[in-house]
Amino acid sequence: MTVLGYDPAQLARLHLHLRATLGELQQVAQAGGGTHPAAADAIATVRRALRDIENVWRPLVHRVLSDDPLRVRGDGTDLFDTPVIRLDAAGVRALAQMLGTANLDELTSDPAELRVLAAELELIAGDPTRRATFARHFHEWARLADALATTRMFREADGDTADVAAIDAVLAGLAHALQGSDLSDTLTVLDELQPYSAALVVQYLQLDPLALAEMADTLVLRWCDEPWTEDSIGSPSQFADRSHPSPADVLFPLLLAAGPEAAERYVSLAGAHPQSLFAASTDPALAHQLMLTATDPANVPVATAGRLLVPLLDWFRDGYPGVEGTAVYDASWPLLLADAIAPWTMQLGPLNHDWQLTADHQRDLVALLAHDGATIQRLIERADVVRSRVVAGVTAGNAAGDLDEFAAYLGMLTQVIVEGRADEASRERGWSMLLGVAGVGLAFVPMTVAASVFVNTALVGAGMFDPTDVAGARHDAEAAKEHVLTVAAASVAAAVHQQWLADGVLPGDFPAPPLPDPTAAHLGVAFRDEFDTWLTTLPGGDEGTMADHIDRMVSALMNGADAGAAVVR
Amino acid sequence: MPEQTTPTSQAAELRRLATRLQHLRLLTVHRLAGGDTWVGPPAQACHDALRRHAMLVVNQAEHLLAVARRLEWEPQP
Numbered sequence: 001m002t003v004l005g006y007d008p009a010q011l012a013r014l015h016l017h018l019r020a021t022l023g024e025l026q027q028v029a030q031a032g033g034g035t036h037p038a039a040a041d042a043i044a045t046v047r048r049a050l051r052d053i054e055n056v057w058r059p060l061v062h063r064v065l066s067d068d069p070l071r072v073r074g075d076g077t078d079l080f081d082t083p084v085i086r087l088d089a090a091g092v093r094a095l096a097q098m099l100g101t102a103n104l105d106e107l108t109s110d111p112a113e114l115r116v117l118a119a120e121l122e123l124i125a126g127d128p129t130r131r132a133t134f135a136r137h138f139h140e141w142a143r144l145a146d147a148l149a150t151t152r153m154f155r156e157a158d159g160d161t162a163d164v165a166a167i168d169a170v171l172a173g174l175a176h177a178l179q180g181s182d183l184s185d186t187l188t189v190l191d192e193l194q195p196y197s198a199a200l201v202v203q204y205l206q207l208d209p210l211a212l213a214e215m216a217d218t219l220v221l222r223w224c225d226e227p228w229t230e231d232s233i234g235s236p237s238q239f240a241d242r243s244h245p246s247p248a249d250v251l252f253p254l255l256l257a258a259g260p261e262a263a264e265r266y267v268s269l270a271g272a273h274p275q276s277l278f279a280a281s282t283d284p285a286l287a288h289q290l291m292l293t294a295t296d297p298a299n300v301p302v303a304t305a306g307r308l309l310v311p312l313l314d315w316f317r318d319g320y321p322g323v324e325g326t327a328v329y330d331a332s333w334p335l336l337l338a339d340a341i342a343p344w345t346m347q348l349g350p351l352n353h354d355w356q357l358t359a360d361h362q363r364d365l366v367a368l369l370a371h372d373g374a375t376i377q378r379l380i381e382r383a384d385v386v387r388s389r390v391v392a393g394v395t396a397g398n399a400a401g402d403l404d405e406f407a408a409y410l411g412m413l414t415q416v417i418v419e420g421r422a423d424e425a426s427r428e429r430g431w432s433m434l435l436g437v438a439g440v441g442l443a444f445v446p447m448t449v450a451a452s453v454f455v456n457t458a459l460v461g462a463g464m465f466d467p468t469d470v471a472g473a474r475h476d477a478e479a480a481k482e483h484v485l486t487v488a489a490a491s492v493a494a495a496v497h498q499q500w501l502a503d504g505v506l507p508g509d510f511p512a513p514p515l516p517d518p519t520a521a522h523l524g525v526a527f528r529d530e531f532d533t534w535l536t537t538l539p540g541g542d543e544g545t546m547a548d549h550i551d552r553m554v555s556a557l558m559n560g561a562d563a564g565a566a567v568v569r
Numbered sequence: 570m571p572e573q574t575t576p577t578s579q580a581a582e583l584r585r586l587a588t589r590l591q592h593l594r595l596l597t598v599h600r601l602a603g604g605d606t607w608v609g610p611p612a613q614a615c616h617d618a619l620r621r622h623a624m625l626v627v628n629q630a631e632h633l634l635a636v637a638r639r640l641e642w643e644p645q646p
Contacts, residue, residue: 006607014601021594034582035574038636042586042629048593049622057615064607112610119608126605452646 005095005120008088011065018058025050043288078375092130096137104147111166118166121173124317129341134177134432135185142192145174149233153245168200175204190215193221199247209258214264220276223247248280248287256289260299260499262334264308267294269312276316284330291336297343297389306355310365311335317368324441341369342385347410370416380417387437407485407557413437414484434484482524486516489557490527496550513550524558580640587633595622 028046033039099117124130148167155163178201191197199219207215209539223246227238234244246427248351256264267290270277277287291312295305316333330336347354348366357365369375379386390409414434493513500506514530516523535542535551542551599619601614 003607006612007605010601010606014598014606017594017598022597024593025595028586033586033633034579036579036583036636040585040588042590042626042633045625047627049626052622057618060611060615076606106586116609121606123604123608124636261617340643436629 004093005116005123006064007123008065011061013056014060015065018053019063021250022053022058025053028165031445044077059345061463071183074410089129089133092124093137095124096134099138099144100140103115108147108151108167111163114166114170118169118173118388121170121177125173125176125179128180131136131177131180135181138177141174141178141189142194142197145171145193145197146233147230149194149200149245152200153233155197171200172204175201179205188221192232195219195226195246195247196250199250202247202332203250203254209255209262210265212251212258213255213262214265216247216255216275217269219247219251220280221273224273224275224280242279243282246280248276249282252283252290253285256286256293260293260296263290263293264300264304267291267308267312267538271308274315276313277312278330278333279289279558284332284336287330288332288336291340295340295344296360297392302344306347307355309340309344310355310357310361313341313365317364327500334372334375335378337369337372337384342379343389345379345386345413346390346409349405349412351405351408366412366416376417386413390437404556407488407559410437410485410488410557411433437484482522483516485557486527489531489554490514492553492557493531493550500546508537528558576640576643580637583633583637583640587630587637590591590626590633591628593626595626599623 025046029043033043043273107117124134142531148171152164152167152171155167178189181189190202199216199559202212202215202219205215226232228239232239232244238244255266260429267277277291279282281287293299295308297305300308316337317561341348346352348362348369350359350362367377390406417434490513494515497510497513501508501510511534513534514527516527520526531554532542535547538544538546540546599616601617602619604612606612
């Protein structure tokens with residue numbers, strides 16, 4: 001069994017220094033230190049060091065240097081019968097050659113042996129010449145790495161962490177020995193390994209985020225497509241239920257640790273084959289986290305989010321080709337869908353073109369969102385995210401066209417939430433959410449902070465944002481839509497009026513526009529009637545420019561909803 | 570006639586010895602016995618032993634200096 005690897009030049013240096021050290025210690029011991037007992041203690045300590053080095057360590061170093069272990073290594077002696085190896089170029093070559101023919105069952109079952117081999121590999125990795133020599137003479141990367149990965153699988157299942165650590169140390173040594181090689185050589189080596197073994201090596205290669213993402217994509221896709229063979233890591237039955245060790249379980253945590261750039265790149269690549277994201281890890285939470293990190297508004301602009309999300313949403317829309325009942329079936333995808341789309345609901349609005357989707361495509365994705373009660377329930381739970389992103393989207397521009405878009409979006413969202421199969425409690429929360437989003441309409445009116453506070457207070461005081469007053473609307477989509485959009489329209493009208501007062505366009509005592517009556521049978525119709533009457537009181541009457549301005553905004557909200565709602569049907 | 574030893578002269582001797590100990594090559598030789606030089610259980614044992622001896626000698630040197638300080642502060646006869 002190998003117990004020692006060494007660099008002859010370094011060891012010779014150590015030998016010289018040990019000899020000089022002994023000389024110094026002898027001088028101190030002979031000179032003594034005076035009569036004080038403390039000096040006697042110190043001299044005794046020096047003598048103990050002197051004896052130990054003289055009798056044990058210098059002779060050991062001398063013996064290693066005097067022997068010719070390379071001859072032992074070179075004569076066909078088994079790796080495990082060799083007590084000492086030289087880690088100069090010739091020794092590295094000998095180690096590489098012997099590793100190529102070693103009995104790997106013996107090696108992988110001996111943690112002590114593995115630890116020494118790991119240390120030898122690190123010694124090789126630390127020097128470019130040794131590394132190059134090793135790369136030139138070691139040709140059995142796949143045989144060794146796959147054997148280590150297979151044993152690791154069993155040891156991990158047994159909970160044998162010490163053995164797993166010993167194996168990981170060798171895999172790290174192999175990775176470090178590979179590092180610094182030509183990239184194409186590294187890729188050639190990794191290509192020969194089973195995907196899981198390659199992932200175990202890749203995790204120690206210290207790749208940059210983009211390279212890591214691309215490597216992960218290659219390996220996970222290979223894992224997804226590979227049939228069982230005798231070289232595979234995992235049994236045929238594990239392959240049948242796809243529970244064999246997966247590179248995704250090794251590399252997804254690394255991608256997440258590497259930051260949003262790595263997640264974005266991986267998710268971008270996975271767009272072409274989403275099974276590598278959703279059906280490769282035994283822990284769906286990892287895939288979810290990758291997707292959410294990659295499409296987080298804090299990390300990506302709108303267009304990029306669409307480029308990343310739409311292919312993945314399409315994959316779910318097309319029926320999710322995962323095999324139900326397998327270890328990698330992700331049953332929680334409806335929740336993921338809501339989490340992923342919550343920041344981007346405006347982009348599914350019928351008049352929104354941020355993602356350049358066709359109307360049919362947009363309709364399909366909205367239908368996917370509305371398809372599952374769990375998705376809607378989750379979306380309602382994420383109301384704060386939905387609303388804050390709508391606020392961000394709306395305040396980015398105040399054109400009249402944006403108001404139309406907002407109205408259509410609001411109609412679509414109302415239809416999705418109210419018609420969805422959410423339970424009673426969720427309907428209540430959903431209703432609050434819709435009214436909260438409706439209040440975002442205020443952002444279309446440029447107002448001072450004081451005016452904004454005044455309008456909000458008036459609307460809240462009138463019960464406009466109190467969902468419990470409109471029981472019917474919780475169950476009827478049409479009534480709900482009417483209520484939500486009327487509240488949004490009334491909010492905007494109140495805001496415009498308030499601003500006119502502030503700007504002196506209207507006298508301070510000019511009456512405010514009507515507020516919807518929560519008890520009215522047809523909230524919208526009643527509001528519209530009262531609002532039309534109010535328009536006639538404006539300077540210029542209901543045909544004047546002021547009436548035209550405020551009527552355009554109110555009408556956009558009250559009429560635009562139909563377009564949005566139609567998308568869901 | 571032997572020179573009379575006083576606390577002050579003892580302190581000086583201890584300081585000289587401490588200084589010699591603090592400059593021994595033993596204190597750093599273990600750095601040459603690490604993983605860059607050799608690996609494996611015997612190599613590790615050698616490295617650890619050299620470091621242990623170094624620590625013991627450093628501690629002795631510090632102890633000598635502490636004793637010397639105490640001697641210097643004692644009232645002279």
